[in-house]
Amino acid sequence: MNEYKAMMKASLNFGVTPVEIKEVVYQAVAYLGIGRVFDFLHATNDVLTEKGIPLPLEGQAIATTENRLEMGIQAQVDIFGSQMAEFYKSGPEESRHINQWLADNCFGDYYTRKGLDYKMREMITFCFLSAQGGCEPQLASHAAANMRIGNDKQFLIKIISQCLPYIGYPRSLNALRCVNEAADRIAENK
Structure with missing residues (x-):
């Protein structure tokens, strides 16, 4: 927490x-869970208040309960490709709701927010x-998505290099393997 604040x-x-x-912290909820992010949200607010920045900040949400699924599907298509248009309906019936939540919550509620573009969110x-x-598996998919929308392999290697002191060598090497695998798949499909 102290390193985060610094x-x-x-x-x-x-x-x-x-x-x-704040958008980085909100984005974290979908991938790390609110239990791991909650204290960081409070720390973020504390630092902003300490810096004299009035809260709450202007809202960034644009999706509504009525259009969040549609907007989330479009975000998935924009980032991963047209094969994602029906993904929310896929999988066994007893767990299909998770794919729908991925579309309407993760992508509809978070990725469609203002404040960060798709390249930054990815x-x-x-x-x-x-x-x-x-x-x-998710890291490899998101490595490919990053490359698809313009965060190329060299950029991702730079990101891994910057993260290495914070996440250690094993996770950095795993990330590098996922980037290389994604780049190889993209090259094969050209």
């Missing part, structure tokens, strides 16, 4: 906006999955 203060000094910081998601470990 890095957050530094990022504000280097031009990262309060909205961008880069952040790549960081969350790399740091978490044990999510290599």
Whole structure:
């Protein structure tokens, strides 16, 4: 937590906006869970208040309960490709609701928010999955998605290099393997 606060203060000094910081924290909920993110949300608010930034910040949500599924599906298609258009309906009936939640909650509620674009959200998601470990199938998918939307292989290697002191070598090497696998798959499909 102390390192997070120090890095957050530094990022504000280097031009990262309060909205961008809050959006990173909100994005974390979908990938790390509210139980792991809740204290960071409070720390974020504490640092912003300490810096004299009035809260709450301007809302960034654009999806509504009525259109979040449709907007989430479109976000998945924009990021991963047209094969995602019907993904929310896939899988065994008893667990299909999870794929729908992925579309309407993860992508509809989070990815459609203002404050960060898809490239930034995918880069952040790549960081969350790399740091978490044990999510290599999802990490490989998000590595490919990053490359699909313009965060190329070299960029992702730079991201891994920056994260290495925080996540360690094993997780960094796993992330590198996922990037290489995704790049190889993309090259094979060209």
